[in-house]
Amino acid sequence: MPNDSSKDGYHHGDLRNALLSAAEGLLVQHGPGGLSLREVARVAGVSHTAPYRHFSDKAALLQALARRGFERLHAAMTDAAAGVPHGPEQQLIAAGIACVRHAVNHAEITQLMFGGTLASTxxxxxxxxxxxxxxxxxxxxxxxxxxGVFRQREPRELALVAWTSMHGLAMLMTAGLLEVDTGNPAALDQLVGSVASNVIYGIAR
Amino acid sequence: MPNDSSKDGYHHGDLRNALLSAAEGLLVQHGPGGLSLREVARVAGVSHTAPYRHFSDKAALLQALARRGFERLHAAMTDAAAGVPHGPEQQLIAAGIACVRHAVNHAEITQLMFGGTLASTxxxxxxxxxxxxxxxxxxxxxxxxxxGVFRQREPRELALVAWTSMHGLAMLMTAGLLEVDTGNPAALDQLVGSVASNVIYGIAR
DNA sequence: GATCGTATGTTGACAGTGTCTACATTACAG
DNA sequence: CTGTAATGTAGACACTGTCAACATACGATC
Structure with a gap:
């Protein structure tokens, strides 16, 4: 019984995705750095060099994982904003909450995305x-x-304030450097809302 | 010639610090993760197990390195603020600039400090x-x-806005995810100043 | 000053890792 | 049906973190 998905023979059928899923699973168990390519292969039920048919490198695999994360983050933020048609301020807060929530719910991958591990790559x-x-x-x-609800400045400049704020909040939380119960969604939303509203207060007209 | 510092015999004299310095040097060369305990020992001119007499673990060594970074960061920020007696706004900006500058000038250690690598430890x-x-x-x-120049709120709340903002800025820059020439101090200060003044605008009375 | 415990440093070994080369199996185009 | 490319395997290499056993040097105690 080589695997659960697709084909069942010598060829796996969808090994690339299977490897990514296995890697993601292992990443949340043992943190980043505690992830070994060989164990990923083991979990996927293939030999230890099979991953090299789909990823040139261990870094390449991690990078693909990070890419996945970026896509999900983007989707989460736009979805959250789209679900709130009550004007830009509320949209901004919603996007911010979505951003931080995504980070907290996928702490390890967030560290992969923004941590320096892949920086060079x-x-x-x-x-x-x-x-x-x-x-x-x-x-x-x-x-x-x-x-007319936000100050008339370079959008990039104002966006940077919001982005750095949310990013900093997310990174501090995923690194466990903020005394806040990340398991309590209400407390989390309140904290993010507090920071976000302060940011908006600074941005607003 | 075993080493340059202190004693010259079988015992090193100040191996602990020598190891930390060696590790810091290697950290900036090859990023985090590309640092091997054995190479640290090699650079320090001792056997590959000597570090275990001073650090229980590889993680312990990295942690000590991070601690150094935290101390330097704190010193840089307080020094910068102390050097500017022109009121809290300017002090805040100075501290922010010092924070980001420290991050940029010690990108690898910053990633060590706040990246998730040591999160569990x-x-x-x-x-x-x-x-x-x-x-x-x-x-x-x-x-x-x-x-009376800042709004009358929970100090922790306002500080959090400033802290997350600076932290996010620093992390994005050290991860190379911000299109900015970190080598150009003027451009850097301007960017940080821009974000900081926006934050202050939000905090101010 | 000799002695002895302890801190410090060394050697050797072990399992585990990333990656390379060579080989095996399968899918598929002609 | 045949050959070629895609995909997977086996084995090897240098390297890593860490452990156990041993060697050396320092410092307190008699």
């Missing part, structure tokens, strides 16, 4: 890295400026 | 972790509230 795929998420914020802010 | 020494730096910010803000 990320350069190549850097075009991808979180730029979409940042752009989402900027879009909200632009609409807010047009609507 | 940091719990023990967590009391140390950046709390001092945060407290420094909070002190400035408290004096600002007393002086």
């Amino acid at each position: 990320v350069d190549a795929a850097g075009d991808m890295s979180g730029r979409d998420a940042f752009a989402a914020l900027q879009t909200i802010i632009e609409s807010g400026i047009s609507a | 940091v719990d023990a020494a967590g009391d140390m972790s950046g709390r001092d730096a945060f407290a420094a910010l909070q002190t400035i803000i408290e004096s600002g509230i007393s002086a």
Whole structure:
């Protein structure tokens, strides 16, 4: 019984995704750094060199995992903003909460995405890295400026304030450096809301 | 010629610090993760197990390195604030710039300090972790509230806005995820100043 | 000053890792 | 049906973190 998905023979059928899923599972168990390519292969039920048919490197696998995370983050933020048609401020808060929530719920992958582990490697795929998420914020802010609820400045500049704030909050929490019960969604939302509203107060007209 | 410092015999004399320095040097060369305990020992000119007489673990060595970083960060921020007696706003900006500058100038160690690599281990020494730096910010803000230039809110709340913002900025820059020339001090200060003044605008009375 | 415990440093070994090369099996195009 | 590329395997290599056993040097005690 080689595996659960697709084909059942010598060839796996969808090993690439299976490896990514296995890696993600192991990543949340043992933190980043505690993840070994061989164990990933073991969990996926293949030999220890099979991953090299799909990823040139261990770093490449981690990078693919990070890419997944960036996509999910972007989706979470835009979805959250889209679900709140009550104007840019509320959209911004919703996006911020979604951002931090995603970070807390996927702490290990968040560290992968923004931690320096892949820093050197990320350069190549850097075009991808979180730029979409940042752009989402900027879009909200632009609409807010047009609507006259935000100060008339460089959108990028205002977006940067929001982005760095949320990013910092997320990183501090995922690193466990903030005395807050990340398991309590209400407390989390309140904290994020507090920071976000302060940011908005600074941004607002 | 076993070494340059202190004694020259079988016993090193100050191996602990020598190891930390060697580790720091290697850390900036090859990023975090690319640092091997054995190479640290090699650089320090001792056998590959000598470090175990001073650090229980590889993680323990990295943790000590991180602790050094926290101390330096705190010192840099308080020094910067102390050097600017022109009121809390300017002090806050100075501290923010010092914070980000320290992060940029010690990118690898910053990733060590706040990245998740040590997350599980940091719990023990967590009391140390950046709390001092945060407290420094909070002190400035408290004096600002007393002086009536900042809004009358929970100091912790306002400090959190400033802290997350600076922290996020620092982390994004050290991870190379911000399109900014970190080598150009002027551009860096301007960027930090921009974000900081926006934060202050939100905090100010 | 000799002695002895202890701190410090060394050697050797072990399992585990990332990655390379060579080989085996399968899918598929002609 | 045949050959070629894609995919997976086996074995090897240097390297790593860590443990146990041993060697050396320092410092207090008699």
